[in-house]
Amino acid sequence: MKRSAKESPNIVLVGFMGTGKTSVGRRLATQLRMRYVDTDDIIERDSGRRISNIFEEDGEAAFRELESEAVLKVSKRHNSVISTGGGVVLKEANMIALKQNGVVFCLTATPEEIYRRVGHQTHRPLLQIPDPLAEIQSMLAERRPYYEEADYMVRTTGRSFSEIIAHIKRVFIKITRNPKWREPYA
Numbered sequence: 001m002k003r004s005a006k007e008s009p010n011i012v013l014v015g016f017m018g019t020g021k022t023s024v025g026r027r028l029a030t031q032l033r034m035r036y037v038d039t040d041d042i043i044e045r046d047s048g049r050r051i052s053n054i055f056e057e058d059g060e061a062a063f064r065e066l067e068s069e070a071v072l073k074v075s076k077r078h079n080s081v082i083s084t085g086g087g088v089v090l091k092e093a094n095m096i097a098l099k100q101n102g103v104v105f106c107l108t109a110t111p112e113e114i115y116r117r118v119g120h121q122t123h124r125p126l127l128q129i130p131d132p133l134a135e136i137q138s139m140l141a142e143r144r145p146y147y148e149e150a151d152y153m154v155r156t157t158g159r160s161f162s163e164i165i166a167h168i169k170r171v172f173i174k175i176t177r178n179p180k181w182r183e184p185y186a
């Protein structure tokens with residue numbers, strides 16, 4: 001079956017903070033000549049505010065509402081690599097929307113690796129606490145069943161960007177060559 005670029009499916013990247021969704025997503029989009037979009041960027045652009053300010057001023061629940069709106073918007077796209085915020089998996093409706101036109105890959109990493117990558121950064125409100133490593137461990141344990149709702153899990157600890165990208169490309173190309181690729185998500 002031939003599909004035009006307009007109809008072709010999205011690659012959706014979910015996963016905990018610091019698993020590399022943005023870096024992997026941008027590279028994948030360039031290599032596969034797909035458009036790139038990030039739900040966190042859409043939220044910041046549409047609201048004109050930083051995510052940390054939304055959390056601080058309005059709280060996490062308000063942020064999650066904006067996130068769901070952004071998900072609905074990006075889910076209507078085609079031929080795009082969509083990176084998402086780490087908590088997008090927490091609402092089932094988000095995952096249903098993202099799977100409509102997309103294959104969902106969850107990037108994973110060990111808590112220690114995540115801490116090494118993001119522990120020193122200050123723009124993630126959920127990790128601005130005295131013991132971020134313990135928080136990462138407990139959030140990962142709590143969120144594991146939600147991340148496992150992705151179509152494919154992709155390990156990133158100990159792997160280079162090119163290995164991760166080659167893995168995702170291989171799976172994605174296989175799926176999109178199969179004319180029945182939509183069936184599991186219909």
Ligand code: S3P
Pocket residue numbers: 015016017018021040051084085086087088123124125126
């Ligand atoms: C969050 C992850 C962040 C951002 C917000 C909440 C989370 O995105 O959406 O700070 O709940 O895990 P990244 O995963 O891109 O850091």
